[in-house]
Amino acid sequence: MEILVAKSAGFCYGVKRAIKMAKDTIEKSKVNCFSLGPIIHNPIVVRDLEKEGLKVIENVRDIKKGTLVIRSHGISKDESEYLKKNPKISVVDTTCPFVTKSKKFLVRLIRGGYNIFFLGDKDHPEVKGLLSYINNRAVVFKDPDELEIKNYKKVGLISQTTQKIELLKKAVDRLLSSTEELRVFNTICKTTSIRQKEAVELAKKVDLMLVLGGKNSSNTKKLYEVCKSVLNKSFHIESPKEIDTRWLEGVKKVGITAGASTPKEHINDVIKFLRDNSTEENNG
């Protein structure tokens, strides 16, 4: 059995940065070290960091002192204001620079008087955080086909960093006829686009495609969707334990890709599992 791993699989710049900053913080602070929500969307990584001393809390008001690591998805305006008022909490901000950029663009759009459309998942922490800075004055949508479109003068369009570029293009296509001005900020991070593109190319070449990453990870879910669209035998897994060996029957080529919050070691675990479980037949 041949195993092909996508070049772009695994940690992106923002995640690498967040993990490094979190580890440095744990090392320095030792105690009273918290992260607001899971630092990245990978339960295994989060559990490991928790063992090292980074406690996940769900509400910023749950701590009165100590060090708070802000996760890569960022925080809301309300949370940010709470932290500013509490000097006993020292803050380590690992917000992905691309998310910070989106915030800047959103504020620019709202100040410019645009009707804002936001491609993304309204329950995702990145989206919830970002929208809080413009008092939720945006239409959040996942499917451009479902957009109710009126006539506008100025439309601003922006996206969650981990969305599919095809969906953003579809939204542009729908909005352009109904507005005089359409200002689009392509905030889909390059790594996400490249990873999706490579995943599709790889899925076309193999008999089985494994997409590795947190089940709560937006970019991994999107990655799985694009693979599934070209190869039915595509699966989203968090660890090799989920691989059903029947999937491997008759398989000659397996493709692996992984979301932005998946460490290299997890990819290696999957490769090892596949090697250990490939039969004579599909080894040939």
Next chain:
Amino acid sequence: MEILVAKSAGFCYGVKRAIKMAKDTIEKSKVNCFSLGPIIHNPIVVRDLEKEGLKVIENVRDIKKGTLVIRSHGISKDESEYLKKNPKISVVDTTCPFVTKSKKFLVRLIRGGYNIFFLGDKDHPEVKGLLSYINNRAVVFKDPDELEIKNYKKVGLISQTTQKIELLKKAVDRLLSSTEELRVFNTICKTTSIRQKEAVELAKKVDLMLVLGGKNSSNTKKLYEVCKSVLNKSFHIESPKEIDTRWLEGVKKVGITAGASTPKEHINDVIKFLRDNSTEENNG
């Protein structure tokens, strides 16, 4: 033979306005009445106005005094400056308000530091005029597929008022992946879009489609293209004289549409010609 005329066929708002202003000017001034280039892209209408007293000149420097009617497509910065310096020339500006709007948007884009892409015909007076206000600092293109695209930070996209919305959407599609910000001004005038949409619907229902309007008219040429794409038996004519009666053989339904610079009388002439030349057979 059934004759179906598109509801939106003929004079648009801007052309109606320009013709009215030109006629009013001729009536008032009587002599020394000029238009810079043909006032609209319809040779027959232009000839009629010339008979009434509106002389077409090609260079603004050809007149020293009198009344100059600026045509619906607008003028260049250089021409505008010349006129400002010559108080003996009184100016009647019939520039289509939609073209004036495009100028405003272009200036906004250049001031904002955008890389400007302009969908249009670089030799069309509207385009030449508009671009002169930004010292031609734009990539003018007709076919989005031919665009050479690099990586940009800020891209501004704008269109000649008479282009096809599909081409603008295609350009957006190509540019969006290569820039952080894409600011599109949909300057295609609504009448143009509606006229094209209706023409396509009509062409689908008939056996022969006649598109009436100046051969130098951008919007008529586009109208012909969209009809031809759904019905091979589509023809672009300026007057009924060009109709080859062989086109009518076996035809049960004829569709007629007309460009923005085509007067109602011309449409009526075509209808009359068709009625006079339809055989018993295709009259039935």
